Amino acid sequence: MPKIADIIKYEGDNNTFIWKHPLEDFNSLTQLVVHESQEAIFMMNGQALDLFGPGRYTLETQNIPLISKYINKTTGDKTSFHCEVYFINKTEQMAIKWGTDSKVQFMEPTYNFPISIGASGEMSLRAEDSRKLLIKLVGTENILGQENLVRYFRAFLMTRVKSYIAQVIREQKISIFEIDEHINDMSATLLKMLKPDFEDYGISLERFFVTTIVKPDGDSTYENFKSLHFRQYADIAEAKIRQQTAVIDAETQAQRTVIESQAMATKRQQEGYTYQQERGFDVAQDVAKNEAVGQFTNMGVGFGTMAGVGGAVGGVVGNAVSNALDSANQSQQPAQPQDDMAQFQAKIQKLQMMKDSGMLTDEEFANMKQQLLSSIM
Structure with missing residues (x-):
C-alpha cells in the first residue's frame, strides 16, 4: 500500500543545536510535529522561509504561504513539493567546557610584576534567533552539535576571554594571591562582556563560569611575591593575637585586684575598722620603729596620724607613739649631765611649736611637759 502521508519530527539528541530532517520531497497531508523548546524552518533554494513553533501541522501549500508562491510557479499547483526542514533545539545546553589555549599575560595590579595565568570553566548556550543561527553557521550542513559550535566559536572566544580576563583583573585591581575569592564576580563580568559576541550569531550565552585559574606555581618571581604577601598577613594576625592576649591579661589582673579588695573590705568590716584607720595604724608603727622618732617632723606625723584614728585603734596607736617617745627619750639621754638641760629645752620648744x-x-x-620634767627630776 503506497504511503499517503509522511511524519516529520525531530530525531536528534540534546547535544544538538540544529538538525536537518532527511526527507526533502513532501506529499500533501504530510504531518510536521514540533515539540516544546523547538522551532522548525522550511528552506527552499537556500532561503529560510516559513518558521513553525511548537505544535502539529498538516503541510499543504496553502499552509505555507511563503513556499506556495514558488510552488505555484513551478509545479502548476501540484500537491508534491521539494523543501528542506531544519529543527532548531532551543533548550539550554549546559556544561559546555572552555579553556584558554595559551597563558594570559598581564601586570599584577597589587605588586606590579609581570605574570602569566591560564583559565578554564564551563558555559551554557541556547539557540536564540533560529534564522540567524541557521544562515550564519549551518549553511548546507545537516547537523550542528555542541562540538562543532564550540569549534566555530573557539578562535574568537579565546581571544575575547584572554583580553577580558586581563581587563577585569586590571580594572578591579584583583591580586593574583586573592583571585580565587573573586571568581564569582569575574564570571558574572565575563558573562556580561561576552553576551554580545554570541548574539551576533543567534546564540544566547546563558551562563559563563570561571572554575579554575592556573597560577605559575614554581616561578621564582611569583613565589617571592607570594611569600611576601602571606607574610604581611601573618604578621598582622600575630600582632592582633598579642594585643588580645595583653588585654585578657590586664582584665584578669584587674579582676584579681577587685576580688582581693572585696576580701580585705570584708575582713575590715568583720574586725571593726576602716581602711583609713588601718593605714594610720601602719604609719604609726613605722614612726614608732624609726630611730629618729624624737625629731620634730616624725613627731608631727605621729601626732597627726593619731588625730585621724579613733576608738580602740586610736588608743592603741596613741600608746604606741607614747611608748616610742618614752623609749626614744630614755635611749637618747646623754651620758653627760650637762646636756640634760639643752635637750630638755629643745623638747619643750618642739612641744610649744606643736601647741602653737x-x-x-x-x-x-x-x-x-610634766612628763618631760618628771623624766629629768
Whole structure:
C-alpha cells in the first residue's frame, strides 16, 4: 500500500543545536510535529522561509504561504513539493567546557610584576534567533552539535576571554594571591562582556563560569611575591593575637585586684575598722620603729596620724607613739649631765611649736611637759 502521508519530527539528541530532517520531497497531508523548546524552518533554494513553533501541522501549500508562491510557479499547483526542514533545539545546553589555549599575560595590579595565568570553566548556550543561527553557521550542513559550535566559536572566544580576563583583573585591581575569592564576580563580568559576541550569531550565552585559574606555581618571581604577601598577613594576625592576649591579661589582673579588695573590705568590716584607720595604724608603727622618732617632723606625723584614728585603734596607736617617745627619750639621754638641760629645752620648744600650730591642746601640752620634767627630776 503506497504511503499517503509522511511524519516529520525531530530525531536528534540534546547535544544538538540544529538538525536537518532527511526527507526533502513532501506529499500533501504530510504531518510536521514540533515539540516544546523547538522551532522548525522550511528552506527552499537556500532561503529560510516559513518558521513553525511548537505544535502539529498538516503541510499543504496553502499552509505555507511563503513556499506556495514558488510552488505555484513551478509545479502548476501540484500537491508534491521539494523543501528542506531544519529543527532548531532551543533548550539550554549546559556544561559546555572552555579553556584558554595559551597563558594570559598581564601586570599584577597589587605588586606590579609581570605574570602569566591560564583559565578554564564551563558555559551554557541556547539557540536564540533560529534564522540567524541557521544562515550564519549551518549553511548546507545537516547537523550542528555542541562540538562543532564550540569549534566555530573557539578562535574568537579565546581571544575575547584572554583580553577580558586581563581587563577585569586590571580594572578591579584583583591580586593574583586573592583571585580565587573573586571568581564569582569575574564570571558574572565575563558573562556580561561576552553576551554580545554570541548574539551576533543567534546564540544566547546563558551562563559563563570561571572554575579554575592556573597560577605559575614554581616561578621564582611569583613565589617571592607570594611569600611576601602571606607574610604581611601573618604578621598582622600575630600582632592582633598579642594585643588580645595583653588585654585578657590586664582584665584578669584587674579582676584579681577587685576580688582581693572585696576580701580585705570584708575582713575590715568583720574586725571593726576602716581602711583609713588601718593605714594610720601602719604609719604609726613605722614612726614608732624609726630611730629618729624624737625629731620634730616624725613627731608631727605621729601626732597627726593619731588625730585621724579613733576608738580602740586610736588608743592603741596613741600608746604606741607614747611608748616610742618614752623609749626614744630614755635611749637618747646623754651620758653627760650637762646636756640634760639643752635637750630638755629643745623638747619643750618642739612641744610649744606643736601647741602653737594646733597639733596639741593646752591640756596635752601641759601633760607632756610634766612628763618631760618628771623624766629629768
